[in-house]
Amino acid sequence: MDLRDLDLRDIEIFLTLSAELHFGRTAERLHVSQARVSQVIGKLERRIGGKLFERSSRTVRLTPIGVRLRDDLQTNYRDLRASLGRASRATRYGDAGILRLGLTSSDLEQVRPLLDAFQSKYPDCQVHLEHIHFGNPFGALREDAIDALVSWLPIHEPDLVVGPTLYEEPFVLLVGADHPLAQRESASYEDLADYGVFGVPPSDPDTTPPDYWAAAAVPFFTPSGRPIARTAHAANFQDLILLVAAGRAITPVHGHAARYYGRPDVAYIPMPDVPPARWALVWRRSGETDLVKDLAEVFATGYVPDADGDPIGEPN
Template sequence: MEFRELECFVVLSEELHFARTAERLYLSPGRVSQLVHSLEVRLGGRLFHRTSRRVRLTSLGERFLADLRPSYDGIANAVGRAKAAAREVTGVIRLGFLATPTDVVTGSVRAFEDRYPGCETELVEIPLSDPFGKLRAGQVDITFTLLPVDEPDLATGEGLNRVSYQLGVSSRHPLATRTSIDVEELAGVSLIGLDGPAPRTWRERVAPPATPSGRPIPLAGTVSTSQEGLTQVALNRGGMLFCTPTAAHHRRPDVSFVPVMGLPPSILGLAWVKAAETAATRAFTEAAAGHALGTAALKDCRDGPSSPS
């Protein structure tokens, strides 16, 4: 016996009106009639007298309602409590981040904790070479990642920032003193890429195989983490692309960071396993999006109105 049939019977016994019952249950009147008929077939007798003007319980319906009501109310209350608990944002949410806890990461965490002080946040570093492994293994609930993500089992939120790229090179590299380079000049630089199980699209974002015009970009080897890459860069074994906030975080005397003109922006967002979505992951994406929106509005206020062209 289906709970939906019992629910429909109880509500119709209260309303004694098919349209109002349908409205309460977000069903069509026809569907209400189907559910009641199905229950009557299971029980072997009529539960309601129905005419064009009136609906009332039969004697069987009255006895069945009296016997059912205590158990039904207990089940309905249990379901209601479970739904309420599922909507609560409490406990612990584990957040993955890539190498550097930038302002987007820390600001999102602060915004979330301000909204939901009853939920504790734990930060877990995610290796560049395996951006989704810990997510799929259940070691983190949601992770900061580069967008877009083309993984069927994962859901993503909106972009939280859009920033430019910089090329990290040894301070001894010929490009180290440049104020910027064009993306086509990457054809003359061996880039350090990623090893491990990173998806192809992810690896190509970190180390694109060709410039926009199609000129091949040499690969200087692969690493698993940003720190491994920076060490290779400092030893002048190749260059490595970093988003501007990460480059600013990793300033050091033996590495120079040169802005790259012409690359698509680096977009940071959030990803989570679709089947494991919770109230906490939804709440965190909303808090992060709100923080990003507030940050963008504050930047606009500081920059002032744009000059007319």
């Protein structure tokens, strides 16, 4: 089927139902009636000449034809929405445009010199910053809610481009103030096997962080091979630190957390044997605009000192 033959709203309804697999939730999420959802699916099935969903009184699931259509439409629909969004922003902000940068870190101090360098070179471009929770790190990029993202590495996503590495920082172990490890001078990954750590709540596979990315911060096994159990879950740092304070679990966190989230009921313990986290600029391959390339160029040549005062920022 030619995508140009479909209404964007019909595509949105089909893709939402493909994710929810529930007519009621789909209608609620899109603020339409269930009858409207059924009408759209019926129209698509008549146009295709085959069933897209198998429906019973209890379950809804995609047919093989439905799976193929979903896979074909997802990227095209996302790119169409991105194109419309860029046209709209160009109308509102002029040719200089607006650049939306997401940060999975709260440490704006590390990025500010690079942003200042970019704004100095492109004074007419407006930069909007968005905080991105680690529970869904790449969703905003893929939904065209942001143009680029500062995230920790590694990132091995075929639809995303990993640009220049911006800075490094150490890990520390976050524990409750009355935890047995709270009085230690240092900790290691081996300590994690003796206590429960945090995982991200299981949700839609399209939004849940990939295991390799999550393991770069909180591994699933110690260096000696002992499993590290996930005994609590949090989708953002605010929930996480409250649960740590309540004694639910402990977790490695990036070093900047100790500066920005100091509390009397938690403690941050150095982890000197753990390799530092590396942060980089990332963007969607199909959303590589001139502004994104300009930002990457400035960030790649910008100067941000590491702990020894040496510049970091060589492109990957």
